[in-house]
Amino acid sequence: MALLAILTASFACSWLINLSLGFSFFARAMLLGGLTAVSAALVLRAVQKNSRKEKAIHRFIEVMAQLDPRELSDNVPHEALPHLKVDNQWYEAAQKLHHRIQENCRRLEDVEHARAGSEVRVRNLEGEHERALGILTALPEPVLAIDDYDELVLTNSSAEELFEIGSVEQSDNRALGSLVRCETLVNLMTDTRKHRTQSQRTGDIVFVDDDGEAKYYRAICRNMFSKVEGEGEDEEPKSTGVVAILNDVSNEKAIQRRNAEFVSSVSHEMKTPLASIKAYVELLADGDAEDEETQDEFLEIINGQADRLQRLIENLLNIARIEAGVVKVKKKAQSLNEVLEEAFNVVQPAAEQKGIELVNAISSIYIGVLADRDMLMQVAINLLSNGIKYTSPRGTVTLKSRLDDDFHAAFEVVDTGVGLSPEDAARVFEKFYRVKKHSNMAPGTGLGLPLAKHITEDVHGGKLTVISELGEGSIFRATLPSAQELNKS
Amino acid sequence: MSKSILLCDDEPHILRAAESKFRRSGFDVRCAYDGEDGWTQIQERLPDIVVTDCQMPRLDGLGMATRIKDDPTLDLPGVMLSAKGFELSPAELEEAYGVLALLAKPFSPRELHRLVEQILETGHATPAPAQHVLDI
Numbered sequence: 001m002a003l004l005a006i007l008t009a010s011f012a013c014s015w016l017i018n019l020s021l022g023f024s025f026f027a028r029a030m031l032l033g034g035l036t037a038v039s040a041a042l043v044l045r046a047v048q049k050n051s052r053k054e055k056a057i058h059r060f061i062e063v064m065a066q067l068d069p070r071e072l073s074d075n076v077p078h079e080a081l082p083h084l085k086v087d088n089q090w091y092e093a094a095q096k097l098h099h100r101i102q103e104n105c106r107r108l109e110d111v112e113h114a115r116a117g118s119e120v121r122v123r124n125l126e127g128e129h130e131r132a133l134g135i136l137t138a139l140p141e142p143v144l145a146i147d148d149y150d151e152l153v154l155t156n157s158s159a160e161e162l163f164e165i166g167s168v169e170q171s172d173n174r175a176l177g178s179l180v181r182c183e184t185l186v187n188l189m190t191d192t193r194k195h196r197t198q199s200q201r202t203g204d205i206v207f208v209d210d211d212g213e214a215k216y217y218r219a220i221c222r223n224m225f226s227k228v229e230g231e232g233e234d235e236e237p238k239s240t241g242v243v244a245i246l247n248d249v250s251n252e253k254a255i256q257r258r259n260a261e262f263v264s265s266v267s268h269e270m271k272t273p274l275a276s277i278k279a280y281v282e283l284l285a286d287g288d289a290e291d292e293e294t295q296d297e298f299l300e301i302i303n304g305q306a307d308r309l310q311r312l313i314e315n316l317l318n319i320a321r322i323e324a325g326v327v328k329v330k331k332k333a334q335s336l337n338e339v340l341e342e343a344f345n346v347v348q349p350a351a352e353q354k355g356i357e358l359v360n361a362i363s364s365i366y367i368g369v370l371a372d373r374d375m376l377m378q379v380a381i382n383l384l385s386n387g388i389k390y391t392s393p394r395g396t397v398t399l400k401s402r403l404d405d406d407f408h409a410a411f412e413v414v415d416t417g418v419g420l421s422p423e424d425a426a427r428v429f430e431k432f433y434r435v436k437k438h439s440n441m442a443p444g445t446g447l448g449l450p451l452a453k454h455i456t457e458d459v460h461g462g463k464l465t466v467i468s469e470l471g472e473g474s475i476f477r478a479t480l481p482s483a484q485e486l487n488k489s
Numbered sequence: 490m491s492k493s494i495l496l497c498d499d500e501p502h503i504l505r506a507a508e509s510k511f512r513r514s515g516f517d518v519r520c521a522y523d524g525e526d527g528w529t530q531i532q533e534r535l536p537d538i539v540v541t542d543c544q545m546p547r548l549d550g551l552g553m554a555t556r557i558k559d560d561p562t563l564d565l566p567g568v569m570l571s572a573k574g575f576e577l578s579p580a581e582l583e584e585a586y587g588v589l590a591l592l593a594k595p596f597s598p599r600e601l602h603r604l605v606e607q608i609l610e611t612g613h614a615t616p617a618p619a620q621h622v623l624d625i
Contacts, residue, residue, distance in 0.1 A: 264573065268544070271572040272500055275595035279506035282598055288513045298509075301502050441546055 056082065057090035064098065141248070142217075145224065147241040150176045150190055154243075162207070162246070182207075185219055185244065192221040193242045205246065216253045217246040258431065265434070265446060269312055273305035280305075319451050322375075322459075329372045329459055333483045336367040336376075336409050337401055343380035344399055347388060355393035358384075361400040367409045368483030375455045376480075379464075382448040383413040383476045389442035391417030391473070409482040414475045420468040428466060429453045449476075456480065492609055493517040493534075497527040497541035497553065498570065503594075507540065510598040511605070524548025528556055535565065538605055543571035554586035566608050568601070570594055579616070590614035 059082050067080060081098075084091050136143055142159035146152055151174040160167060165179045173179065177186050188203040195201075205217045221244045225237035280298045289295040321327045340362050351358040369376070380399075387397040401411040420428060424435045431450040456464040456478050468474035494516045498504045504520050511518045519536065521527035523545040531539070539557070543550040550569055557565050567587060572594040582588045590604045604614045 268572045271594050272503075275572070276500070276502040276506065278595040279503065279598050283506060283509055286599060288509055288598070290513065294509070301505070305502060 053085075053088045053090070056084055056088060057094060060084050060090075060094055061097075064101070142246040143243065144176075144180070144185075144189070144246075145241055145243040146176050146189055146193065148193065148239065150193065152176055152179060153241060159246070185246075188219055188221050189242050189244050192223060192244075193239070196223055196239045198223065198225070204249075214250075215248065216250045218249045220245050220247065258433070261434075262431075262446065266312075266316065270309060273309040273312070276305040277302050277309070315447075319447050322451065323454060329375065331370050331372050331460075333368050333370050334373060336369045336371075336411065336480070336482075337362050339371075339373060339376050340380055340399060340401055340411055343377050343384060346377075346381055347384040350385065351388050351397060354388060354391075356388055356391055357394075357396040358388075359396055359398040361398050362411075363401045363403070365403065367401060367403050369409045369480050370483050371460055371480060372455075375459060379452040379455050379478060380411065380413075382452040383478070386448055386476070387413045387415035387417060387474070390438055391415045395473075403482060404479070407482050408479045410477060410479045412475055412477045414473065416473040419470045419472045419474055420466065421470045425466050425468045425474075429464070452476075452478070491515050491517045492538070493519070493536040494605065495519050495521060495527060495530055495536040495539045497521040497524065497539065497545065497550065499523055499542065499545045503542070503570075506598055507601060510602050514602060514606075524550060524553035527553050531557065531563070531565065535563070537566075537609060539565055539567045540601065540605065541567065541569060543569055543573065551586055554588050558587040566612070568592060568604055568608070568614070570596055570601075590616060 063081055071080070084094055088094075136154075136156045139156055140158055142162045143154070143156045144152060144159045145154040152168045152171075153174070155163075155165065155168050159165075163180050163182070165171075168174050168179075171179075176189060180186055182205060184203055184205050188201060192201045200220050200222045202221070203219050205219055207215045207217070209215065221242055224240045224243055226240050280302045283289060284295065284298055289298050318327070341360075344358065344360055344362070348358055384397065384399060391397055395416040397416075398414040399411065400414065401409070404410055418438055418441070420435065427433045428435070429449050431447060433450075434446040453464045456462045460480050462478060462480035464476065464478045466474055466476050492515075494511050496504055496507050496511070496518065497520075498507070499522055501522075504522075508518050508520055517536075519530055519534075521530050524541070525548045527539065527541060528548065530536075539553075541550040541553055550571075554567055554569070557563050557567065566589050568590045569582070569586075569588045570592050577585065579591055582591060589608050592601055592604065604616070608614050
């Protein structure tokens with residue numbers, strides 16, 4: 001701009017000089033001097049003007065540089081920015097710069113938003129990961145996972161406890177084969193990985209602890225698949241390893257074992273009378289009964305054994321019916337002592353036959369109970385028979401009854417028999433459980449005591465307990481809510 | 490001289506049935522109610538053959554068979570009755586316990602008698618052909 005002014009002034013001066021050729025020297029000198037002064041003033045003004053514009057643009061850029069870029073993101077010019085005149089030769093460049101900064105700021109804001117969103121997502125994912133790990137850790141089932149190189153990538157605390165290994169996250173050695181000392185599981189997991197099918201593979205594992213107690217697990221192994229990002233829907237998911245979940249099936253195994261023992265026990269109990277019946281029928285058919293008296297004896301035996309078989313079948317059905325709740329319970333107020341006396345008389349012959357003294361210590365006071373007579377008698381008979389079975393000849397079995405201070409009706413069967421170890425005492429009411437070392441003493445199905453407990457506790461709301469010492473004898477105590485107590489409530 | 494037999498079973502009716510069968514055939518029959526009782530009777534007087542139940546109180550059939558086998562002075566053939574199956578095959582049972590025949594309960598006194606007679610005559614037993622499971 002200043003240059004333009006100087007050039008303009010120079011042209012004007014040259015033209016005026018040519019024009020003033022006709023004037024006097026003095027006049028010409030005066031004119032030239034005036035013109036030079038005007039030109040200089042013009043040049044000075046132009047320079048000053050340009051300098052102001054430069055200052056303005058300088059100031060504009062300076063303020064813009066000091067401002068927070070985010071404040072420039074609005075489309076409107078920021079109030080802090082100095083005004084820039086349109087005639088300023090930097091105006092266009094300054095506007096472009098301003099707009100570019102605004103645009104970049106908006107992009108920056110978008111990036112900031114995206115980053116904040118990602119952070120939230122990461123935090124959420126971390127939370128979910130922690131939660132998933134928490135759930136996995138809390139699972140009672142041991143869980144293990146391996147990658148495609150048979151290295152453990154995940155174990156929960158149940159698995160770490162079972163295999164006595166540390167957390168894989170803190171371990172350098174992650175090789176499945178060297179950490180998990182169970183060949184069956186290692187083979188199952190590696191086989192599952194090799195086959196890469198979607199279906200699961202299962203296998204049974206047995207662990208025997210230091211006490212010799214076996215624990216049974218059913219391992220379920222599955223390949224883990226993940227979709228690789230960017231691949232189409234039709235793409236096959238990629239296998240990322242194998243996860244194994246171990247279900248504790250020890251209880252199922254124990255039930256299976258007890259059922260097998262029960263079936264074996266019942267079949268033995270049924271075969272015995274059946275064997276007699278078949279043998280005597282054959283003897284009669286072969287004419288081996290030499291006289292009529294022997295024939296009658298054989299027929300009597302056949303009849304007795306058929307009755308025994310019938311009783312056994314009925315007992316089994318009764319147990320099944322009572323447990324299934326099919327049998328109707330007929331509770332009514334009655335004398336506990338009367339029921340006990342009857343049960344006492346029922347088992348008396350068996351005690352006598354074995355040479356056991358059966359002692360009647362039934363209370364002389366009236367004890368009323370609200371009970372199903374037949375079921376209550378079944379309990380008393382079962383407890384008395386049990387006492388007689390597991391007491392040696394010349395021992396005693398005592399039946400006692402009393403009314404407790406808290407109005408509970410109680411009766412006890414006290415024997416001087418073989419007694420129970422604490423372990424056996426804890427399990428004696430389990431269905432089908434028989435104390436192995438005493439099972440030869442008497443036949444039994446392991447159902448008498450569980451049935452007595454079911455009737456006393458589940459049907460009558462009472463309690464059946466045992467106090468026993470090995471070699472010293474046992475006390476089976478049944479407590480029932482008395483009629484007085486029920487009236488009170 | 491009549492052949493002597495010792496029968497061991499804790500079930501009196503089974504014992505009585507077997508006793509009738511063998512007595513009727515002219516055997517000198519003695520009975521024992523468990524393995525201990527049987528072992529005592531063997532030591533008192535040696536029978537020609539022993540028929541014993543497997544499951545008995547005090548001393549079971551296998552226990553008694555083991556005592557007989559372990560005594561080098563005794564040469565006593567045995568037949569085992571059992572209401573339960575055995576994990577051992579008849580050959581293994583003979584090898585381990587010296588038991589020459591195994592008869593499952595319910596058993597036929599006629600078949601038991603045949604086996605005993607066969608063992609006393611030939612020193613070995615040929616069991617009756619087993620019934621197929623599907624025939625039961």
